[in-house]
Amino acid sequence: MKIFNSLTMSKQEFKPLEEGKVSMYVCGPTVYNLIHIGNARPMIVFDTFRRYLEHKGYEVNYVSNFTDVDDKIIKAANEEGVSSEEIANRYIEECKKDMAAMNVKPATTHPQATKEIDGMISMIGKLIEDGHAYEKNGTVYFSTRSFRDYGELSHKNLDDLRSGFRSLKVSGEEEKEDPLDFVLWKPKKEGEPAWISPWSDGRPGWHIECSVMAKRYLGDTIDIHAGGEDLIFPHHENEIAQSTCANGAPFAHYWMHNAFLNIDNKKMSKSLGNFFTVRDISKKYDLQVLRLFMLSAHYRSPLNFSADLMEAAKASLERIRTAAERLKDLALRDGGDLKACAEGALKDGELATVAEAEAFIGRFDEKMDDDNNTADALSVVFDLVRFANVNVTEESSAALAAKVLAVLQELCDVLGLIILTEKEDLDSEIEELIAKRQEARKARDFATADRIRDDLKARGIELLDTKDGVKWKKI
Ligand code: AMP
Numbered sequence: 001m002k003i004f005n006s007l008t009m010s011k012q013e014f015k016p017l018e019e020g021k022v023s024m025y026v027c028g029p030t031v032y033n034l035i036h037i038g039n040a041r042p043m044i045v046f047d048t049f050r051r052y053l054e055h056k057g058y059e060v061n062y063v064s065n066f067t068d069v070d071d072k073i074i075k076a077a078n079e080e081g082v083s084s085e086e087i088a089n090r091y092i093e094e095c096k097k098d099m100a101a102m103n104v105k106p107a108t109t110h111p112q113a114t115k116e117i118d119g120m121i122s123m124i125g126k127l128i129e130d131g132h133a134y135e136k137n138g139t140v141y142f143s144t145r146s147f148r149d150y151g152e153l154s155h156k157n158l159d160d161l162r163s164g165f166r167s168l169k170v171s172g173e174e175e176k177e178d179p180l181d182f183v184l185w186k187p188k189k190e191g192e193p194a195w196i197s198p199w200s201d202g203r204p205g206w207h208i209e210c211s212v213m214a215k216r217y218l219g220d221t222i223d224i225h226a227g228g229e230d231l232i233f234p235h236h237e238n239e240i241a242q243s244t245c246a247n248g249a250p251f252a253h254y255w256m257h258n259a260f261l262n263i264d265n266k267k268m269s270k271s272l273g274n275f276f277t278v279r280d281i282s283k284k285y286d287l288q289v290l291r292l293f294m295l296s297a298h299y300r301s302p303l304n305f306s307a308d309l310m311e312a313a314k315a316s317l318e319r320i321r322t323a324a325e326r327l328k329d330l331a332l333r334d335g336g337d338l339k340a341c342a343e344g345a346l347k348d349g350e351l352a353t354v355a356e357a358e359a360f361i362g363r364f365d366e367k368m369d370d371d372n373n374t375a376d377a378l379s380v381v382f383d384l385v386r387f388a389n390v391n392v393t394e395e396s397s398a399a400l401a402a403k404v405l406a407v408l409q410e411l412c413d414v415l416g417l418i419i420l421t422e423k424e425d426l427d428s429e430i431e432e433l434i435a436k437r438q439e440a441r442k443a444r445d446f447a448t449a450d451r452i453r454d455d456l457k458a459r460g461i462e463l464l465d466t467k468d469g470v471k472w473k474k475i
């Protein structure tokens with residue numbers, strides 16, 4: 001399998017540190033608001049890559065953080081008159097709901113920066129001790145000149161950068177020894193959350209958080225570090241400098257970066273205000289449509305969000321689901337379950353058809369082996385759909401239909417696309433939520449009751465309060 005490594009700017013054969021195991025760190029969102037679909041791009045593409053590694057038999061330790069202390073969180077907290085912790089916890093919960101709705105698997109660990117402060121203080125202490133960092137009036141800076149390889153990931157000309165920064169000199173940063181030096185620890189300002197440290201009561205810089213969380217949950221050297229391409233400089237460059245100097249070992253062997261999700265060819269971002277939240281999109285589309293839309297482009301190519309492309313993704317998903325439902329009906333026409341049906345008897349000549357269907361797995365893997373090429377892997381899925389539509393008919397055995405469906409299901413599972421909706425599970429989950437809402441109403445906890453109704457609505461389910469109790473319907 002080959003991965004494009006941003007460090008070497010080339011596709012490289014993937015070799016994990018330990019055979020059969022992969023350690024992977026993906027920078028997660030800053031939690032001060034609902035996530036937008038730009039943030040969803042790394043979540044979906046790297047979740048798919050993780051699923052593919054698992055499909056190939058690797059055991060994946062997948063760590064993705066929540067940045068839960070940050071200027072934007074503090075600002076949102078002050079605006080609402082609540083604590084930063086309350087804002088962060090609220091949006092972590094909301095983010096987890098969006099991830100579940102997009103069928104993004106929970107990480108092995110989702111660390112939170114504020115729970116790892118001790119590790120940050122000890123890494124900063126070590127960097128100071130070894131001459132890689134210095135303190136000025138309670139602020140600690142990393143000394144970029146102390147790390148020979150600084151700039152190796154972003155391939156930037158450091159002299160140009162240094163002179164650029166010098167002319168842009170921002171107030172309060174004059175005490176830096178070098179314009180490229182960056183903050184590891186900063187003293188608190190009035191009304192900000194703070195932790196006690198040897199340098200000042202304050203909080204960590206953003207970059208040190210990821211270095212510490214990666215070390216704690218994955219070790220000094222990890223296989224893959226990933227995130228959006230806006231993080232290459234300075235965030236990832238700084239993580240490499242801190243981790244390499246503190247650990248005395250290389251940090252990550254492979255760096256993967258997704259390109260932006262754009263709108264009107266501009267990066268979708270909160271600051272530009274040109275964004276849709278995942279929650280907005282869920283009101284109009286099944287989020288599996290969003291997932292398929294994201295996977296229909298290569299993760300290193302910019303992707304422009306448009307209503308037309310979403311409609312095309314919706315039609316594509318429908319095509320796969322229709323084929324899957326048809327195969328399921330053919331497989332189950334005499335009863336039983338899919339697993340049992342797949343083990344049933346084939347008709348004469350069908351063995352070759354099964355082999356042809358299974359060969360699609362190899363073709364799919366070939367595409368995914370080429371730097372997570374989900375766009376081409378998806379075309380293999382459509383080829384399989386066409387193959388199934390032609391080769392599995394009412395004359396075919398139930399076993400053939402079940403076996404071809406199993407292949408389709410396997411490939412869609414790797415892409416994280418849900419193609420057969422499990423109606424019974426959905427029914428019972430909704431009934432349970434309705435019961436919870438009724439309890440909340442009885443207890444006059446209308447906020448909880450309304451939240452449950454709104455969450456269901458976001459999933460396309462409307463509750464109707466009738467004389468005969470609560471009914472629900474799909475909208
Ligand atoms: P943030 O909350 O801004 O730190 O972003 C969390 C993750 O989302 C990072 O990996 C970003 O690179 C990524 N990200 C943010 N905006 C976009 C976008 N428009 N397209 C793709 N990735 C993005």
Ligand code: ZN
Pocket residue numbers: 026027028210235
């Ligand atoms: Zn990070």
